[in-house]
Amino acid sequence: MSANKISLRPADEKDGWALSAIHIAAIKALPATFYTEKELLAWRNHRNQPDAANILKNMKLESLWVAVEGDIVMGFTSFVVDELIGLYVHPKYQGQGIGRALVEHFCHRASDRGIDKVITTASLYAEGFYLKLGFTAIQRTPHYLRNGLFVPVTKMSKILNIPEGIV
Template identity: 80%
Template sequence: MIAKEISLRPANETDAWVLSAIHIAAIKALPETFYTQKELLAWRNNRNQPDGSNIFKNMKVESFWVAVEGDVVMGFASFFVDELIALYVHPKYQGRGIGRALVEHFCNEASDRGIDKVITTASLYAEGFYLRLGFTAIQKVPHYLRSGVVVPVTKMSKTLATAQETVYKDGIQ
């Protein structure tokens, strides 16, 4: 079987339910290492079945991008200007560079807009992932889930080279 190439594209409204399913599956796959079962359940909005309505609403203000192979959506990221809001990859596709590609896309979009620093709020599971991508931990803070449950997370940032700086660094003026 020939592996298809993974590509990124903007999410569309019909993707909302699939993104909800990915969100739920990714959280269900996490061990109770950093968060309790109750916290993990609250993090997935107390859902076992997808409900794309919140994602659909968020699509009106956030940029959503999906990683696809053929017509299969494997993961997604959402961001608003300089903040990466969500990043989820379905567990059966993790370890293939999909999360890295989505974060790099977000950073490139921000850099192209002249933004020199981006931020994200990382779960304790994802902190090491973001550190490997050049983010710096700022501080541990409480994160309030929709259900009112509070979980510890890490605020992180990354300094970017803007498009202008990249041009000068590469010797093109």
């Protein structure tokens, strides 16, 4: 499988279980190097099993896009206007260009709206990934998890090329 075989589409309510499963699996696959086991557990909302209702309640469908091959949801991203809020790819599909395709889709949509700079808040694990995609680290900052814990993250930005005719 390669990124050429995947397609991107807006998420819908039927994707809730897959989104939750990807979110949990992606975080469970992380080693406890940058964050403790307790922080990683809090990051996935203390869940070991997917919960479609919970993830759909916490993320707005209008800003969710999924990467699919056939009927298989392999990853997703959440964004609003100029901010990439979340990006998760199931560990089984990581390293195949899916994350890159989702980030590029977000950047193209922002650029098409005349936005010249986008931002994201990257986990310490994802910082290198975003640097490879042309993002620049701005600063380390705390990110508060739902249970009151906070973890260090990196605010990042990327300058976009605006298409001709849009200003």
